[in-house]
Amino acid sequence: xxxxxxxxxxxxxxxxxxxxxxxxxxxxxxxxxxxxxxxxxxxxxxxxxxxxxxxxxxxxxxxxxxxxxxxxxxxxxxxxxxxxxxxxxxxxxxxxxxxxxxxxxxxxxxxxxxxxxxxxxxxxxxxxxxxxxxxxxxxxxxxxxxxxxxxxxxxxxxxxxxxxxxxxxxxxxxxxxxxxxxxxxxxxxxxxxxxxxxxxxxxxxxxxxxxxxxxxxxxxxxxxxxxxxxxxxxxxxxxxxxxxxxxxxxxxxxxxxxxxxxxxxxxxxxxxxxxxxxxxxxxxxxxxxxxxxxxxxxxxxxxxxxxxxxxxxxxxxxxxxxxxxxxxxxxxxxxxxxxxxxxxxxxxxxxxxxxxxxxxxxxxxxxxxxxxxxxxxxxxxxxxxxxxxxxxxxxxxxxxxxxxxxxxxxxxxxxxxxxxxxxxxxxxxxxxxxxxxxxxxxxxxxxxxxxxxxxxxxxxxxxxxxxxxxxxx
Amino acid sequence: xxxxxxxxxxxxxxxxxxxxxxxxxxxxxxxxxxxxxxxxxxxxxxxxxxxxxxxxxxxxxxxxxxxxxxxxxxxxxxxxxxxxxxxxxxxxxxxxxxxxxxxxxxxxxxxxxxxxxxxxxxxxxxxxxxxxxxxxxxxxxxxxxxxxxxxxxxxxxxxxxxxxxxxxxxxxxxxxxxxxxxxxxxxxxxxxxxxxxxxxxxxxxxxxxxxxxxxxxxxxxxxxxxxxxxxxxxxxxxxxx
Numbered sequence: 001x002x003x004x005x006x007x008x009x010x011x012x013x014x015x016x017x018x019x020x021x022x023x024x025x026x027x028x029x030x031x032x033x034x035x036x037x038x039x040x041x042x043x044x045x046x047x048x049x050x051x052x053x054x055x056x057x058x059x060x061x062x063x064x065x066x067x068x069x070x071x072x073x074x075x076x077x078x079x080x081x082x083x084x085x086x087x088x089x090x091x092x093x094x095x096x097x098x099x100x101x102x103x104x105x106x107x108x109x110x111x112x113x114x115x116x117x118x119x120x121x122x123x124x125x126x127x128x129x130x131x132x133x134x135x136x137x138x139x140x141x142x143x144x145x146x147x148x149x150x151x152x153x154x155x156x157x158x159x160x161x162x163x164x165x166x167x168x169x170x171x172x173x174x175x176x177x178x179x180x181x182x183x184x185x186x187x188x189x190x191x192x193x194x195x196x197x198x199x200x201x202x203x204x205x206x207x208x209x210x211x212x213x214x215x216x217x218x219x220x221x222x223x224x225x226x227x228x229x230x231x232x233x234x235x236x237x238x239x240x241x242x243x244x245x246x247x248x249x250x251x252x253x254x255x256x257x258x259x260x261x262x263x264x265x266x267x268x269x270x271x272x273x274x275x276x277x278x279x280x281x282x283x284x285x286x287x288x289x290x291x292x293x294x295x296x297x298x299x300x301x302x303x304x305x306x307x308x309x310x311x312x313x314x315x316x317x318x319x320x321x322x323x324x325x326x327x328x329x330x331x332x333x334x335x336x337x338x339x340x341x342x343x344x345x346x347x348x349x350x351x352x353x354x355x356x357x358x359x360x361x362x363x364x365x366x367x368x369x370x371x372x373x374x375x376x377x378x379x380x381x382x383x384x385x386x387x388x389x390x391x392x393x394x395x396x397x398x399x400x401x402x403x404x405x406x407x408x409x410x411x412x413x414x415x416x417x418x419x420x421x422x423x424x425x426x427x428x429x430x431x432x433x434x435x436x437x438x439x440x441x442x443x444x445x446x447x448x449x450x451x452x453x454x455x456x457x458x459x460x461x462x463x464x465x466x467x468x469x470x471x472x473x
Numbered sequence: 474x475x476x477x478x479x480x481x482x483x484x485x486x487x488x489x490x491x492x493x494x495x496x497x498x499x500x501x502x503x504x505x506x507x508x509x510x511x512x513x514x515x516x517x518x519x520x521x522x523x524x525x526x527x528x529x530x531x532x533x534x535x536x537x538x539x540x541x542x543x544x545x546x547x548x549x550x551x552x553x554x555x556x557x558x559x560x561x562x563x564x565x566x567x568x569x570x571x572x573x574x575x576x577x578x579x580x581x582x583x584x585x586x587x588x589x590x591x592x593x594x595x596x597x598x599x600x601x602x603x604x605x606x607x608x609x610x611x612x613x614x615x616x617x618x619x620x621x622x623x624x625x626x627x628x629x630x631x632x633x634x635x636x637x638x639x640x641x642x643x644x645x646x647x648x649x650x651x652x653x654x655x656x657x658x659x660x661x662x663x664x665x666x667x668x669x670x671x672x673x674x675x676x677x678x679x680x681x682x683x684x685x686x687x688x689x690x691x692x693x694x695x696x697x698x699x700x701x702x703x704x705x706x707x708x709x710x711x712x713x714x
Contacts, residue, residue, distance in 0.1 A: 110549070111547075111548055111549030111557075112547070112548025112549045112550055306562075318561070318562045319561060319562055321562075322562040379501075379510075387501050390501050391501070414555065414558045414559075415511050415514075415558075415559060416511075416558060416559060416561070417511065417559060417560075417561075417562060417563060418562070419562035420562060420563050420564035420566075420567045425564065425566070425567060426505075426508060426567055426570070427508070427567075428501075428507065428508050428510075429508065429509075429510065429511040429559070430511060431510055431511040431514035432511065432514065432515075432555050432558070432559065433514075434555065435515065435555075436514065471554060471557075471558060
């Protein structure tokens with residue numbers, strides 16, 4: 001179903017945070033070599049295959065000689081310095097990949113707008129944030145930034161002018177990103193064509209526009225620090241943790257936020273996504289989107305194609321798959337799967353008893369059965385079995401039965417297509433029923449599918465349907 | 474190569490000369506028709522829809538026009554929430570395929586509805602439609618949408634077989650800048666803003682009064698001057714920012 005080697009990335013090209021210390025050692029060696037240009041450069045490369053795998057190429061002997069000679073003669077330094085060395089190109093390529101993994105574009109691009117030129121509006125209870133232009137335009141973008149400024153933003157949440165950034169920019173997660181990766185992302189952003197685009201200012205409600213309050217917020221909720229690998233775990237697990245908790249900032253949506261907008265914890269325990277009408281399910285609960293019982297391959301398939309035999313992505317997750325996850329290497333997807341699988345909460349194995357429904361409830365649910373037969377059964381099947389990989393099964397589908405019915409109601413109201421991806425380029429879709437079934441009928445049918453075929457879920461009422469309406473565009 | 478070809482033929486014969494609509498799985502046909510079920514819940518045949526329905530016919534409209542609209546909805550240039558949500562994660566290639574599918578579909582036309590217009594109103598609409606108003610720099614509608622008002626290949630839509638409510642909403646959108654946001658030049662928006670409300674009301678009643686028939690005209694029916702005026706539509710270009 002899926003192309004096995006997207007983007008041509010191999011494991012060897014990717015950085016494992018565990019290599020960070022080796023990188024430091026490597027940098028030291030590099031300095032030494034530049035001082036002693038007569039030495040055979042490649043010995044250091046041979047000394048550590050992992051370091052070599054990072055693609056940190058040494059400058060060639062000739063480049064070094066040219067550099068030194070240029071420095072001495074002060075005649076040709078610019079000419080040689082402007083020819084990008086291989087390592088620069090490689091860094092930009094890596095940066096492009098990492099920017100995908102971090103889905104910078106997802107927020108820093110408006111619908112149909114110039115990539116990375118910002119201007120997307122994020123509505124929160126604290127006001128409206130407008131994402132900045134991060135193309136290298138001097139006046140309206142980050143053209144005057146250097147890699148240190150970028151690091152300050154990504155790692156410490158501070159802008160070039162020293163102001164604290166609002167955590168709508170997920171530096172609370174990005175702080176885990178390594179300096180090497182941050183520099184690569186910056187190098188990539190620098191390589192983009194500058195776009196002149198002035199975005200409107202934030203509209204932040206008082207008192208949240210106060211920098212001192214932000215200082216206090218940071219003191220309470222922001223913990224700066226690059227991801228530290230857990231030596232007792234595998235490389236894959238560590239890489240997955242780094243991607244899920246750091247660069248990929250899954251926590252930004254998959255954890256509930258408190259009244260001050262801070263993530264409740266880093267446990268990926270699910271929560272309503274701020275500023276949207278979507279619920280990001282728990283990634284640890286076996287009752288929601290925990291993947292403890294899925295084979296690794298199924299997790300990878302969902303992340304990279306947007307669909308597998310149990311589930312289909314919709315709403316913001318479908319967008320994340322399109323913008324980011326489908327472009328990741330097999331190794332990275334696998335690593336994320338290994339990490340996510342390890343988060344599984346212990347399942348309570350005592351089977352839930354399907355209690356006999358009170359007569360009133362039975363009658364309510366039966367109303368939904370009628371709607372189901374008319375509108376849903378044709379694709380999702382008589383017993384909610386669906387057609388795996390095409391139309392998701394509803395029987396045993398945790399998206400249907402989980403505590404929050406929000407996503408299911410929205411799926412019925414608005415329908416949707418899973419993302420068109422390399423592995424699923426022509427997806428089948430769900431029709432929008434908002435113009436064809438009234439709120440009470442939607443409430444009936446969602447109540448029905450939450451309680452048919454052995455499913456157990458709370459009942460849904462017309463008010464719940466109305467409260468699920470709305471979109472960010 | 475020939476070996477492979479013969480092997481293919483042999484396999485095709487063995488497998489019973491499979492039809493194009495081979496089931497993908499459990500009786501679900503692997504066809505575009507199955508895949509566009511979310512579209513036809515609204516854009517279905519005229520004989521299945523209510524006359525007061527809002528949704529426009531899309532079958533038989535020029536493929537380039539349909540493709541441009543799909544991209545406009547997805548990329549936020551044309552605003553309609555249900556379409557924006559459906560198309561959010563579509564690829565250009567898939568949307569092109571869908572546009573071509575609908576363009577090639579025959580469809581049952583809505584029966585014409587006699588407009589409730591006075592003879593004067595009718596005359597003024599017909600003048601706009603076929604002659605335009607040079608004083609206000611308004612070209613004849615037929616100059617772009619074809620003598621038969623069935624559109625022009627590849628990117629100008631036909632005006633017939635569309636419900637009154639849809640036509641009225643589009644004029645409202647053009648006058649308020651809600652369609653083709655940011656597209657420069659935006660010929661229909663400029664034209665709609667020059668029309669009076671009375672003229673718009675008459676137009677959207679008059680158009681559903683004509684029976685739809687025939688095909689879109691060829692691209693050569695457009696004068697160079699109008700082609701220049703509507704170049705963003707014809708080229709399917711991205712928004713001018």
